[in-house]
Amino acid sequence: MLENLTDKLGSALRNLRGTGKLTEENMTEALKEVRQALLSADVHFKVARQFVTEVKEQCVGQEVLKSVTPGQQVVKIIHDELVKLLGEGTTELEDKRPLRIMMVGLHGSGKTTSSGKLARYLAKKRDYRPALVACDVYRPAAIDQLEMLAKNESCTFYGDREEKDVVKIGKRGLDAAKEADANLVIFDTAGRLQVDEHLIEEIKRLKKAVQPDEILLVADAALGQEAVNVAKHFHEAVDCTGIILTKLDGDARGGAALSMKSISNVPIKFMGTGEKPDEFDIFHPDRMASRILGMGDVVSLVEKAQDTIDEKEAERMAEKMRKADFNLEDFLQQMQQVKKMGSLNSIMGMMPGMSGVEIGDAEEKKMARTEAIIRSMTPQERQTPRLLRGSRVKRIADGSGVQVRDVNALLKQFGQMQKMMKMMRGGKKGRKMMKAMQAQMGEGGGGMPGMPGM
Structure with a gap:
C-alpha cells in the first residue's frame, strides 16, 4: 500500500541533500511536494495542511547535526509527525474475558x-x-x-x-x-x-x-x-x-x-x-x-518469520548449508517456508530500502515454475540430483509443463549453488572464488536466476 506516497515523499526529500542548514526557503519547495504527495494519496486536505505546518515549524532554523544529512533530519521529523497522525500509543483491544x-x-x-x-x-x-x-x-x-x-x-x-x-x-x-x-x-x-x-x-x-x-x-x-x-x-x-x-x-x-x-x-x-x-x-x-518513508519494517518481518518458520527446521537447514549437504528436497522446503510469509512483494516492502522494488508477475511465475519442476521429481531424484539425465529430465519436463532446457537450467544453477557452498567451507580463498562465480551467474548482481530466495 501507499507506494505512490512513498515514492513522492522520497523524491521531495532528495532535494534537501547537500544543504547545510534547514531554512524556510529550502524547506518551502520540499514541503510543497510533500503536501502534493499527501493529497494525491487521498489524504484529507485539512490533515495534509496541518501536517505540513507542523513539520515546517519543527524544521525551519534547526542546525543540521554533523552525524546526519538535512534529508535524514527531515525524515526523522516527518516520521515522528506521521506516527502522531496515525495514532500514538497502544492499539490493543481491551484485555478482558469474556x-x-x-x-x-x-x-x-x-x-x-x-x-x-x-x-x-x-x-x-x-x-x-x-x-x-x-x-x-x-x-x-x-x-x-x-x-x-x-x-x-x-x-x-x-x-x-x-x-x-x-x-x-x-x-x-x-x-x-x-x-x-x-x-x-x-x-x-x-x-x-x-x-x-x-x-x-x-x-x-x-x-x-x-x-x-x-x-x-x-x-x-x-x-x-x-x-x-x-x-x-x-x-x-x-x-x-x-x-x-x-x-x-x-x-x-x-x-x-x-x-x-x-x-x-x-x-x-x-x-x-x-x-x-x-x-x-x-x-x-x-x-x-x-x-x-521507505525505511522498511524489520520488526514485523521478524515476527512474521517467527510465526511461519519452524525454528528447528531452520537450524537443520542452516547446518546442511554449512556442510554443503543441501539438496533439491531442502530447497523445496525452503521455498514453502518463504511462501508462508506472503507474497514476495509484501516481504520486500518490509525490508529497509526495498519498498520501491517491485517483484513482477514474471518472478512469481518463475518461482511457481521452479516449484513445479522439483515436485515432478521423485524423492530420490530430489535428494540425488546427479541422477537426473536423459529420459528422467524429459519425464520431469513433461510432468511440470516446461521445456527440457528449463529443467537443465535449474539443475545447472543448483549445481553452481552447491559449488558455492563448498567454496564457503574453503576459507578466504574459497570465498574469493565464490564472489567471482556469483558475478558470472547473477544478472547484474550475483543473484540466482530461476531460484528465488537463494
Missing part, C-alpha cells in the same frame, strides 16, 4: 471476512475461544458465509435464518456462546450507509442489548477521503473504539489511513493486508510510518 466485539461499517467493506480473521487472530495470539454471531439479516448468504468462516476456524457459530430482529439474534447469540464456553463473542452486523437513520438506529439498539466492550468500524482503505466522513458519522452514532482498515494490499493510495485517526479520533487497531485468513495484523503506527 470479550464482546461488535463489527460495523458500510456495505462491502469486509466486515464478515474481518470477523473471521479477527476470531482467528485472537484465538491464535491471545488464546481466546471465539464465537461468531450473524446479525446481518439483509445480505443474501451473509449467514452462510459467516458460518463457513466459523467452521474453518473451529469457532462457535450462531445464526437464525428466520428471525429478522437483530436484537433477539444478538441476545440468543450471547446465550449460545455462554453455553459453548466461548470467551470471545464477535457480532457481525449488516452493512449500512452512515446516513441511513433506520439502520443506524438498529445498531444502536443492538449495542444497548449486547453491551459490547469494543465497537470496531471496518473501513475499506480504497474509500479515500470519504472514509473520513464514514468514520466520523459511525463514531458519533455508536462511539466506535477502533478501526479495522481493510484491503490495504489493493490500494496504492491508502490516504484514509493517514486521515481517519486525525479527524475521527478513533484509533486504527487492525489492518487486513490480503484475502488469506492469516493476512491480518495489529496496526502499529510507528511501523507503518517507517514503511511509508
